[in-house]
Amino acid sequence: MKRWDARLILLTAAAVTMALVGGCARKIVDPTFTGLACGAADQRESYMNPIDASRVQVISVDSAFDDAQIAKIQSAIDSWNSQGRATLGHDLFRLQTLAISANSVPTSVEDCGFPGVVGGFSVVKITAAQTWTDLGFSRSNPGVTIRCSSGIEFAEKQVILVNTSNMDAYPQIFENVILHELGHAVGLGHSCDDQNKGKAGFRNCQSLEPTDDYFQAAMYPYIRADSPKENLTANDQERASCALNYRP
Numbered sequence: 001m002k003r004w005d006a007r008l009i010l011l012t013a014a015a016v017t018m019a020l021v022g023g024c025a026r027k028i029v030d031p032t033f034t035g036l037a038c039g040a041a042d043q044r045e046s047y048m049n050p051i052d053a054s055r056v057q058v059i060s061v062d063s064a065f066d067d068a069q070i071a072k073i074q075s076a077i078d079s080w081n082s083q084g085r086a087t088l089g090h091d092l093f094r095l096q097t098l099a100i101s102a103n104s105v106p107t108s109v110e111d112c113g114f115p116g117v118v119g120g121f122s123v124v125k126i127t128a129a130q131t132w133t134d135l136g137f138s139r140s141n142p143g144v145t146i147r148c149s150s151g152i153e154f155a156e157k158q159v160i161l162v163n164t165s166n167m168d169a170y171p172q173i174f175e176n177v178i179l180h181e182l183g184h185a186v187g188l189g190h191s192c193d194d195q196n197k198g199k200a201g202f203r204n205c206q207s208l209e210p211t212d213d214y215f216q217a218a219m220y221p222y223i224r225a226d227s228p229k230e231n232l233t234a235n236d237q238e239r240a241s242c243a244l245n246y247r248p
């Protein structure tokens with residue numbers, strides 16, 4: 001039986017400042033992915049199993065998203081595709097809009113039984129608060145990325161779940177959330193660590209000034225509703241280059 005290392009990234013909303021908090025990772029197999037010996041030394045543990053970037057990943061976007069939301073998803077995809085062309089010479093993602101089956105949604109944060117393959121994943125709209133909490137997420141979380149992998153291999157399954165109901169008051173953060181989540185889909189963790197406080201190979205968020213590029217990054221673990229980020233920074237780009245060139 002296949003055994004998975006299920007990786008979960010939680011985005012947690014808190015009042016006006018939308019806080020993206022690095023969630024939990026369940027360790028199921030050894031050796032698990034431990035980072036990349038690439039880029040800045042204080043970022044080498046800030047990665048998850050990357051995607052297989054040699055192929056264009058097909059993103060199946062839930063047709064339940066409205067036209068404006070799909071346009072913002074495409075805009076975030078365009079940002080990552082620009083990075084893919086700069087790093088590898090080709091796009092990373094191709095969007096298709098589909099009616100997403102309920103079977104595509106994991107039953108819990110530890111469920112890797114949902115459909116998924118290397119080379120594609122879904123972005124699913126969740127509108128019912130009860131569905132969200134039944135999955136084990138806080139009502140304040142605007143989105144999560146669930147990723148499944150084995151050992152040091154590429155990510156083999158993943159799905160992005162977007163809780164649009166708690167963004168009604170802050171529609172301006174939608175593209176920021178998608179841009180950030182697609183970074184997780186590529187294989188990037190947050191740009192700094194706000195949980196382990198000083199972990200080797202992963203910069204402590206509390207040591208950052210607002211002018212620091214790790215702070216400015218789209219992958220920084222906090223979003224402000226009054227200053228959403230819709231572009232990749234040098235930090236995002238450098239780490240993406242490392243992840244996209246990864247080969248197990």
